[in-house]
Amino acid sequence: MALIKRPKLKTPTLKSLRPALDPILNPVLRRGRKSSQPDDFGTQGQPIDRSHPFYFGFIATAGVLTCLTFFKALGSASQVFVLIIISLFFAAGLNPAVLFFQRRGLTRGLSVASVVSVVLLFVALFLWIAIPPIIDQVNSLISNAPQLIGNLKNNSVIASLNEHYAFIDTLQKKVDENIQNGQIAIGAFGGVIGVGKAFISGTFAFLTILVLTLYFLSSLPKVTQIAYRFAPASRRERISKISDAIIGRIGAFVGGQVSVSAIAGIVMLIVALVLKLDYSFALGL
Template sequence: MQDKSPRPDAEPVEPAAGQGQVEVVPPPGREPGPAGAPGPGHHPDPITDLEQRRLEAGVSDQFPFGLLGRPLGRFHPFSIGFTGALGVIVALLLLEALQSAKHVLLLILVSLFLAVGLNPAVERLVRVGLSRGKSVGVVFLAVLLLFTAFGSALVPPIVAEISHFAEQVPVYIAQLQENRKIAEWDAKYKLLEKAQEKLSESDFQKNVADWALSVGKGTLSAIFNTFTVLILTLYFLAGLPQIKMFFYRFTPRSRRARVALLGDEILDQIGNYVGGAFTVAAISGISAYIFLSITGVPYAAALALIVSLTGLIPMVGATIGGVLVTIVGFLTGVPEGIACAVFFVLYQQVENYFISPRIMERSVDVQPAVTIVAALIGGALMGVIGALLAIPTAAAISLIIREVVLPRQDAR
């Protein structure tokens, strides 16, 4: 059976013909009060939700935007100024963070540069038939042997010379006392007495101790940085293909192939430059070792390694190495010094006009003026490492300009 009782919110129904009036039951809360007054839940002029929110926000004729005022838009001066101030603060914090991490970032950059430079040797071994892991191991072992040879050839002579100097200090002092001119100066100005007083001062001893401590810290820091660069180079060299693909995927798919070609070309040029630079440095070191062995200059192997190391520095490296070896030659004897000066002057001419052009002609395609400017800027920004990285960086920028920028300008 259907429930025919009237609903609480039923509207009045007109009676049918022949029927009486139907009593309308008001909905709950709308019952009439005494004497026909509206019930407690009756609102003759109900307030809408919008009006209620306007009242809560304090919107009125006097405050058309509420008690809080006009809402701030995106282009409000306060919004623009506040956003700009936040941007400046974030930029300063990032700059400070980069300054704090400058040393670590420099080690990472050098390691990545060495990995890219050693990659052509790994690729050659892979083409021979070795797997990439074995090729990386062979190349890295060769690098370790090179560093070991450099340390074994350079460190023992330095230690021996320091020990010899410490043993000969009393002899040197006695020779100074026996010298007639020194004796006259000592009698007149009390030089030896003042020197002994200076040596006995606590401040002098403290300064010597601080200098020795700083030298020890510098040596340990250099050793730690060397091992860090070697480990990072090994990791970068092993994962270089994955690293390249990771960065290539940041480009759109439609341009990824083109970007990959340019990227591989840039990395090949950097690798060829590093390989060419090491080849030129090795030739200079071998030539210096042969010459120093013939002339009888002591520590020929250590001096040859110094010549090779300084030869990696663009433009001025060979000159620095030649000057250092020439000074050692003059300390050995005047004829040896003159012979060293003549040899390095002649060798630099041969290297600049015959050896280096033939080896570096396929490595980087950069104009000589651009090379000089890039090396100067890199040296001013990051020292010797900046000068080393400047030339391949200039080659990469030149390749991008030649392959991307200029064709777009020609197409317009």
């Protein structure tokens, strides 16, 4: 008796159990079908006519508004920009002195500290010598102001005008009142508030210039290298050479002015000492 062979049943696999992917319902297949067909966005219009007066007027107006906004921003921050420019000028002027110390083996930080110390020492010496004579002369002017105003009456023309308008008498009376109240110096600055504002603004400007000069002077090579990177690569070498030459010329100019001032001060000091003038050292400075 022949044996009947049963067909072998295939064991279902995970792949066969997966449902068939519908090309319409499946987003991956649908995206692939779409990518093979060009997108239809309609007929492309004509390009903008740049010669049209409206287009030119729009671009010109936008440019003018941009310039006005830029200059208004500069005007509102003009004091800050002035302080930055002054600091850059001082840094460029003191840079040759820093390089002089660097060539002697000091680091740039020590060179900057040495140059700034010398400058601050000179400023302190100048204030120590110049402030006492200035205070004495101002006090002398204030105390002698009524007499000086009264001496104007000795002039015939001024005396004739004073008889008609009495402006000398009014001025002398006003000066006498301010001297008696001790308000003449304060009044010159617009009152007590004006004196405070002038002192605070002057101190702030001095400290700002000092800090910015120290920063620019200590990191001048890095600052210039960063600034040169904004230039086009094709012109970067030329711009860097021209900028380095400008910085060198500014340093030479400042050094020349310092030398001329030193020579003039020494000559003036010698003349003042020979003639026995008052405040000889102040005149020499």
